[in-house]
Amino acid sequence: xxxRLPTLRLLTLISTIxxxxxxxxxxxxxxxxxxxxxxxxxxxxxxxxITGKTAKEGEYTRDGYLFFKDxxxxxxxxxxxxxTYKVDVKFYDDESKSERTAQLYEKLINEDKVNLLLGPxxxxxxxxxxxxxxxxxxxxxxxxxxxxxxxxxxxxxTFAVLSPAKNYLxxxxxxxxxxxxxxxxxxxxxxNEPFSKEVADGAAEYAKEKGxxxxxxxxxxxxxxxxxxxxxxxxGKNPDLLLGSGHLQDSLLIVKQAKDLGISPKAMGFSVxxxxxxxxxxxxxxxxxxxxxxxxxNALKYNGDDPWKTPQAYNDEFKAKHPDYTVVPYQVAxxxxxxxxYQRAIEKAGSLEPQAVRDALAGxxxxxxYGQIKFDARGINIYKPMAxxxxxxxxxxxxxxxxxxxxxxxxxxxxxxxxx
Amino acid sequence: MSSxxxxxxxxxxxxxxxxxxxxxxxxxxxxxIMNIVNLAHGPFIMLGAYVTFWLYELWGxxxxxxxxxxxxxxxxxxxxxxxxxINQIIRxxxxxxxxxxxxxxxxxxxxxxxxxxxxxxxxxxPYSGTGFNLGGVRVxxxxxxxxxxxxVLVYALSWFLGNTRAGNAIRATGMxxxxxxxxxxxxxxxxxxTFAIGAALAGAAGSLLSMVASFDPTLGGGYTQRAFVICVxxxxxxxxxxxxxxxxxxxxxxxVGSRIPQLSQAVTFALLVLLLVLRPQGIAGRAxxx
Numbered sequence: 001x002x003x004r005l006p007t008l009r010l011l012t013l014i015s016t017i018x019x020x021x022x023x024x025x026x027x028x029x030x031x032x033x034x035x036x037x038x039x040x041x042x043x044x045x046x047x048x049x050i051t052g053k054t055a056k057e058g059e060y061t062r063d064g065y066l067f068f069k070d071x072x073x074x075x076x077x078x079x080x081x082x083x084t085y086k087v088d089v090k091f092y093d094d095e096s097k098s099e100r101t102a103q104l105y106e107k108l109i110n111e112d113k114v115n116l117l118l119g120p121x122x123x124x125x126x127x128x129x130x131x132x133x134x135x136x137x138x139x140x141x142x143x144x145x146x147x148x149x150x151x152x153x154x155x156x157x158t159f160a161v162l163s164p165a166k167n168y169l170x171x172x173x174x175x176x177x178x179x180x181x182x183x184x185x186x187x188x189x190x191x192n193e194p195f196s197k198e199v200a201d202g203a204a205e206y207a208k209e210k211g212x213x214x215x216x217x218x219x220x221x222x223x224x225x226x227x228x229x230x231x232x233x234x235x236g237k238n239p240d241l242l243l244g245s246g247h248l249q250d251s252l253l254i255v256k257q258a259k260d261l262g263i264s265p266k267a268m269g270f271s272v273x274x275x276x277x278x279x280x281x282x283x284x285x286x287x288x289x290x291x292x293x294x295x296x297x298n299a300l301k302y303n304g305d306d307p308w309k310t311p312q313a314y315n316d317e318f319k320a321k322h323p324d325y326t327v328v329p330y331q332v333a334x335x336x337x338x339x340x341x342y343q344r345a346i347e348k349a350g351s352l353e354p355q356a357v358r359d360a361l362a363g364x365x366x367x368x369x370y371g372q373i374k375f376d377a378r379g380i381n382i383y384k385p386m387a388x389x390x391x392x393x394x395x396x397x398x399x400x401x402x403x404x405x406x407x408x409x410x411x412x413x414x415x416x417x418x419x420x
Numbered sequence: 421m422s423s424x425x426x427x428x429x430x431x432x433x434x435x436x437x438x439x440x441x442x443x444x445x446x447x448x449x450x451x452x453i454m455n456i457v458n459l460a461h462g463p464f465i466m467l468g469a470y471v472t473f474w475l476y477e478l479w480g481x482x483x484x485x486x487x488x489x490x491x492x493x494x495x496x497x498x499x500x501x502x503x504x505x506i507n508q509i510i511r512x513x514x515x516x517x518x519x520x521x522x523x524x525x526x527x528x529x530x531x532x533x534x535x536x537x538x539x540x541x542x543x544x545x546p547y548s549g550t551g552f553n554l555g556g557v558r559v560x561x562x563x564x565x566x567x568x569x570x571x572v573l574v575y576a577l578s579w580f581l582g583n584t585r586a587g588n589a590i591r592a593t594g595m596x597x598x599x600x601x602x603x604x605x606x607x608x609x610x611x612x613x614t615f616a617i618g619a620a621l622a623g624a625a626g627s628l629l630s631m632v633a634s635f636d637p638t639l640g641g642g643y644t645q646r647a648f649v650i651c652v653x654x655x656x657x658x659x660x661x662x663x664x665x666x667x668x669x670x671x672x673x674x675x676v677g678s679r680i681p682q683l684s685q686a687v688t689f690a691l692l693v694l695l696l697v698l699r700p701q702g703i704a705g706r707a708x709x710x
Contacts (some may be wrong), residue, residue: 007508011508011509012509012512012516012519016519050538051533051538051638052538052638053638055533055538055636056538056539056540059538192681192682218681219681219682220677220681220682221681221682221684221685223642224681224684224685225633225642226432226436226633226673226674226677227677227681228432228436228674228677229429229432229674229675229677229678229681229684230677230678230681232425232428232429232432232678233425233678235425235428236422236424236425248540249540249634249636252540252542252634253633253634256542256544256548256549256632256633256634259548259549260549260551260558260560260562260563260632261428261558261560262551262553262558278539278540281539282540282541282542282544282634283542283544284544286544286548286549417549418550
């Protein structure tokens with residue numbers, strides 16, 4: 001048949017070559033904003049999930065990095081010793097796949113010769129990038145990998161500006177206990193991956209500390225399309241508080257299926273999801289009363305030593321630049337914060353030499369619009385507290401915890417599904 | 421486990437099998453008749469979901485009413501794709517069809533990602549999540565309607581294949597292409613029709629999925645896999661086997677999911693491997709489509 005159909009051979013050849021090129025293309029540079037890797041520019045490199053499961057959060061990360069880059073370049077650049085350098089961020093799309101992340105970091109270091117590294121989105125990918133940073137002795141400041149497992153291996157070159165996973169749901173538990181001291185039972189659902197597992201375990205530990213009974217705790221596979229089995233199990237236990245620890249897609253699924261099954265706890269809280277605008281957009285009024293853990297909101301009252309100083313100012317400037325964002329998610333803010341940490345560390349070190357920058361980062365203690373940035377011996381920022389937001393029936397989202405900086409009072413308990 | 425819990429699990433599995441049957445139906449038709457494993461089946465499902473989503477977002481069209489529209493859209497798309505692309509490789513080795521449909525999958529997903537972005541979408545109507553109680557067991561309306569629709573479409577397809585001229589022509593072409601041609605069947609048109617019907621059914625599945633889950637351009641991949649497993653489980657001999665395959669898949673996933681959730685996907689695929697070794701034609705399958 002091959003001999004008799006030359007057109008078929010030709011077509012197959014062309015399509016194979018085309019597919020190979022397409023395959024190479026999707027792994028190729030997703031973006032870089034100009035100039036070369038050296039000269040008068042400090043180039044930061046990162047592999048970010050622009051497509052795939054965590055594409056949305058990856059976009060937030062990218063936008064946070066680029067927002068700093070544009071601002072700092074406007075202001076002249078970063079001062080290193082006597083010279084001012086411009087900043088560039090070179091990134092590749094790791095398609096939300098941790099295997100790709102490691103490969104792409106090697107590429108950034110060996111081929112693109114970036115000066116310093118920025119983190120990817122997510123604890124899984126960050127976990128595969130950290131050993132690469134360690135191997136090449138290049139510092140990596142990451143803003144989106146909260147799993148403590150990344151920091152339990154004694155790595156010296158990875159630093160996280162965000163609060164660790166174990167603390168994520170603490171705010172929700174504290175808030176609910178404040179509102180209802182008689183609250184007794186909690187059920188925890190978690191995605192079966194490093195970050196979410198830590199959040200779930202941290203929440204369970206903290207709940208027990210606070211005198212709550214963990215009546216159900218289980219994990220579901222990543223990318224699951226159905227959690228009805230777990231929800232059915234937990235329905236029988238009648239938990240007062242339902243906590244979910246996964247990513248946006250899973251949080252949406254849990255709410256939808258909880259409503260399907262008629263599960264109405266007194267409160268529902270998720271580690272990731274509610275702070276993203278998509279949560280409300282997808283669930284409409286089903287999102288009411290739900291709590292979301294957040295690293296940062298624009299309602300907090302920090303006053304920092306950085307180009308924006310306050311959360312509100314950062315919020316306003318970012319929205320002016322990105323009108324398609326109705327709300328500024330914390331992933332954007334913390335990504336910018338990573339670069340602020342770098343800026344101050346580089347200025348302090350007076351050099352771009354990786355070891356000097358690393359040491360300066362280790363000793364950093366600054367206040368920023370994002371909150372305090374200081375790293376403990378492992379490289380985690382345990383000094384910044386987590387906040388809680390709630391989506392309320394007026395269609396808006398409010399910061400409800402910590403109560404001293406809360407915009408509004410939290411609504412509790414959640415009105416049952418069939419009573420709405 | 422209490423009887424209410426058990427009852428709920430059974431209901432969940434039953435409702436899930438409806439949706440899964442519809443997911444696998446188009447895939448099974450195309451595989452059984454044309455011997456094409458359409459890796460772009462998942463993206464067709466995803467496109468159906470987007471059609472329903474945009475119709476609801478932009479013009480408030482009720483998602484159930486949008487199903488005929490998504491089916492028609494995907495029918496037209498499937499027809500065009502078959503005529504222009506798939507037809508070129510219709511007698512080629514299986515590897516070539518894999519390659520082409522694989523490339524098609526990447527192309528469609530990336531195009532959708534470019535135009536619609538990677539945002540999570542879902543269709544939440546005022547009646548989302550509502551349901552009725554059957555002695556403590558909760559039956560959500562939307563999933564029940566999805567099961568009903570799936571059954572209607574499965575039986576409609578089965579009837580169509582057995583009782584209409586076009587349907588008979590499709591079956592004949594699947595059995596023996598030369599003999600079918602000898603009896604006057606226009607094979608080119610029949611193949612296009614078959615592929616188009618497969619795509620339309622995928623579109624319907626997508627529309628239903630947009631209501632029960634949230635999706636983004638990558639929705640398709642997992643469902644192509646599930647469709648594949650369901651077809652192997654049920655066997656390709658008959659359209660109705662899809663129901664058997666879907667039921668087995670759903671029950672295993674839900675029951676394992678209620679005991680050891682982390683392993684639910686692993687177990688369903690382990691079942692696939694086991695079946696391929698022990699009974700490759702599927703639980704009820706035969707060598708060709710009848």
